[in-house]
């Protein structure tokens with residue numbers, strides 16, 4: 505468990521997107537063993553279940569910061585099959601590909617405009633908007649690839665390190681690029697004994713006809 509927790513601190517300490525990519529490339533092969541087996545990570549399942557509560561499994565989903573594909577695997581187990589993975593790290597995407605749960609695998613930095621049309625019914629980003637990871641401006645890039653009324657589902661740390669993401673969500677709401685975000689109660693994404701900070705799921709939509717509510 506200590507080795508797994510040390511890896512998390514190590515990726516948090518990345519000082520650029522290139523540095524983060526290189527660190528995840530190194531971690532990729534043992535990520536699932538560390539995060540799922542040693543730490544008992546449930547964040548991916550929780551976020552996938554929230555998406556499934558709101559949308560039918562027939563929709564097209566972008567898994568942003570897909571990593572080794574834990575969110576894709578959880579969505580797939582819930583019946584979703586039209587899921588595209590995008591991640592900064594080629595080796596993390598390689599692990600995701602091996603799970604055979606995605607119909608697309610793209611290496612890209614979500615801090616830059618993405619190589620997609622506004623074609624997705626939902627974008628999910630789990631564990632991606634956190635310390636040393638994706639910049640707040642990436643939230644707007646994810647909204648841009650949603651269809652009107654499309655759903656954005658993020659996880660954020662439930663502590664002061666997430667303030668810049670809250671501010672960006674407010675800014676995007678003011679600009680009418682996003683509906684008012686709905687913040688869910690914090691939950692522990694790792695087993696009790698890790699002492700880790702809680703996460704919370706955040707939902708909003710790209711405004712479209714009749715935008716304003718989160719519900720289906």
Ligand SMILES: C[S@@+](CC[C@H](N)C(=O)[O-])C[C@H]1O[C@@H](n2cnc3c(N)ncnc32)[C@H](O)[C@@H]1O
Pocket residue numbers: 521524525528547548568569570571572573574575590591592593596612613614615629630631632637638639642
């Ligand atoms: C903690 S992992 C989470 C992976 C997966 N979503 C999960 O829940 O297991 C964070 C992932 O986000 C990716 N990531 C971080 N910043 C990114 C960026 N700017 N663009 C694309 N991917 C990014 C990392 O490469 C890594 O695979």
